[in-house]
Amino acid sequence: MAAESVWYLYMVRCANGHLYTGVTTDVARRFSEHQSGSAKSAKFLRGKGPLTLAYSETVGSRSEALKREIVLKKWPRAKKLALIESR
Secondary structure, three states, rough: OOOOEEEEEEEEOOOOOOOOEEEEHHHHHHHHHHOOOOOOOOOHHHHOOOOEEEEEEEEEEEHHHHHHHHHHOOOOHHHHHHHHHHH
């Protein structure tokens, strides 16, 4: 059986300042998909460029990444910005 992939949590900042949080196994590829505005990009991000990758962290398994995403999405904006600045 193949080794489980390493998952990452990331935040993308839109031109209007909004933050988008997601999880992936390849941050560079996923960010590129978001920037392209293709069918694979998040609908939330379409037309909101230019986008910047504001934050990413290694999480571990997909389950851990999804749990971490849920936690961050409940945070107030100020706490998310503090996390971004701490990196």
